[in-house]
Amino acid sequence: MQATIEPASGPLRGSVRVPSDKSISHRAVLFSALAEGTSSLRAVLDAHDVRSTIAAVQALGARLDVSPGAEGLTLAVHGWGERGPIAPGTPIDCGNSGTTARLLMGVLAGYPVRCTLVGDESLSRRPMRRVTEPLSRMGARFELSGLGTLPAVVTGGGLVGCEHVLPVASAQVKSALLLAGLRAHGTTRVTEPAPSRDHTERMLPAFGAAVTREPPVTVSVLGPQSLSAAQVTVPADPSSAAFLVVAALLVPGSEIVLRDVSLNPTRTGFLAVLERMGADFEVCDVRASGAEEVGDLVVRYTERLCGTEVTPDEVPALIDEVPILAIAAATAEGVTRFRAVGELRVKESDRFDAIVTSLAAMGADAHADDDDLVVEGPSRLQPALLSSRGDHRLAMAFAVAGLVAEGPVRIDGFESVGVSYPGFLDDVRALLSG
Numbered sequence: 165m166q167a168t169i170e171p172a173s174g175p176l177r178g179s180v181r182v183p184s185d186k187s188i189s190h191r192a193v194l195f196s197a198l199a200e201g202t203s204s205l206r207a208v209l210d211a212h213d214v215r216s217t218i219a220a221v222q223a224l225g226a227r228l229d230v231s232p233g234a235e236g237l238t239l240a241v242h243g244w245g246e247r248g249p250i251a252p253g254t255p256i257d258c259g260n261s262g263t264t265a266r267l268l269m270g271v272l273a274g275y276p277v278r279c280t281l282v283g284d285e286s287l288s289r290r291p292m293r294r295v296t297e298p299l300s301r302m303g304a305r306f307e308l309s310g311l312g313t314l315p316a317v318v319t320g321g322g323l324v325g326c327e328h329v330l331p332v333a334s335a336q337v338k339s340a341l342l343l344a345g346l347r348a349h350g351t352t353r354v355t356e357p358a359p360s361r362d363h364t365e366r367m368l369p370a371f372g373a374a375v376t377r378e379p380p381v382t383v384s385v386l387g388p389q390s391l392s393a394a395q396v397t398v399p400a401d402p403s404s405a406a407f408l409v410v411a412a413l414l415v416p417g418s419e420i421v422l423r424d425v426s427l428n429p430t431r432t433g434f435l436a437v438l439e440r441m442g443a444d445f446e447v448c449d450v451r452a453s454g455a456e457e458v459g460d461l462v463v464r465y466t467e468r469l470c471g472t473e474v475t476p477d478e479v480p481a482l483i484d485e486v487p488i489l490a491i492a493a494a495t496a497e498g499v500t501r502f503r504a505v506g507e508l509r510v511k512e513s514d515r516f517d518a519i520v521t522s523l524a525a526m527g528a529d530a531h532a533d534d535d536d537l538v539v540e541g542p543s544r545l546q547p548a549l550l551s552s553r554g555d556h557r558l559a560m561a562f563a564v565a566g567l568v569a570e571g572p573v574r575i576d577g578f579e580s581v582g583v584s585y586p587g588f589l590d591d592v593r594a595l596l597s598g
């Protein structure tokens with residue numbers, strides 16, 4: 165589907181709760197499936213990626229009662245607990261979801277089942293050895309394509325704990341190893357080069373697991389341990405909020421409130437960068453929500469943003485926000501350099517290439533300097549025909565560009581927003597008429 169985004173004819177005004185956090189939703193569903201008893205989950209994201217995780221745990225024998233509501237899905241999850249999962253007769257389709265595929269590998273590694281994981285075209289291009297190699301050292305067996313991609317055949321069971329030092333900061337890999345570690349004998353310890361999102365470490369204790377954190381970059385579990393049912397309410401997703409934050413900063417006269425957004429410090433790196441760029445926003449009413457912190461974001465139009473340098477240690481806490489930050493950088497005065505963002509090449513699409521090519525198509529100045537992404541502003545964005553490359557975050561970033569371009573921006577493959585934010589355009593329209 166092609167979407168045409170016209171330049172905003174007026175400001176964005178009003179208040180929105182963006183959809184629930186994708187990372188937290190995946191984990192709540194998966195941990196409930198592993199647990200003994202019935203977990204109650206509220207405000208779980210209702211979007212394609214989390215639906216992939218829900219279908220996967222159902223295929224593996226968890227039973228779910230699902231009821232949709234205004235803030236997402238309410239789920240009662242009857243976990244497989246001590247019985248363990250059943251081997252499904254057909255491959256599990258992880259769709260577009262890297263989190264589903266990689267976390268499931270860690271789950272399946274712990275049980276004596278044989279199971280095949282497949283994904284869509286994009287997921288079938290993404291690297292899986294980063295997770296299968298350390299899991300193999302713990303005793304799991306994997307067959308991957310020759311390129312180290314899906315489809316994957318996983319045969320689990322008989323794990324022993326291991327010490328892992330990851331070459332790349334990755335919450336998906338870390339989480340897979342910790343989940344496998346719960347089923348392994350001995351200690352599984354994971355150290356990353358920089359802190360990645362920590363939802364797994366925060367949520368596991370609610371399910372009765374003992375997790376040892378050695379800040380800033382090491383976490384361990386002593387296995388075997390089993391999980392028991394829990395209650396989780398999922399806050400709004402800061403990564404989804406980021407698109408509306410930048411839209412409000414760039415569209416003259418805007419002032420919006422984004423309610424109930426997760427303020428987990430491993431996710432809010434984009435706010436620190438926007439603050440340095442001079443953005444006018446406030447974080448209000450900060451409160452606890454289970455193991456996470458949430459608050460409301462008040463964002464106002466900011467006439468002049470300026471460029472900044474994003475350092476390598478900041479990148480894991482904003483990796484999913486680089487596409488939308490790059491749009492802000494293109495309109496900002498001066499140079500913005502995102503250092504060491506090579507991981508963008510192996511996301512849902514090659515986001516590095518997509519940002520450079522698409523900004524150029526809109527007349528902006530962006531280039532690669534090895535693994536650094538350099539954007540030079542300020543540019544007046546021009547009308548263009550862009551491809552989402554089937555990538556939800558590119559589709560939404562380009563839509564925000566369209567709101568401030570000199571003419572319409574057309575985006576092919578816009579339906580990809582269904583992966584994380586199916587009602588994105590409805591929320592933008594509501595704020596435009598607010």
Ligand code: S3P
Nearest residue numbers: 187263333334335336337483484
């Ligand atoms: C995620 C971790 C990040 C992020 C992805 C979701 C998660 O990936 O980019 O969108 O839920 O754990 P990496 O684990 O590759 O850093």
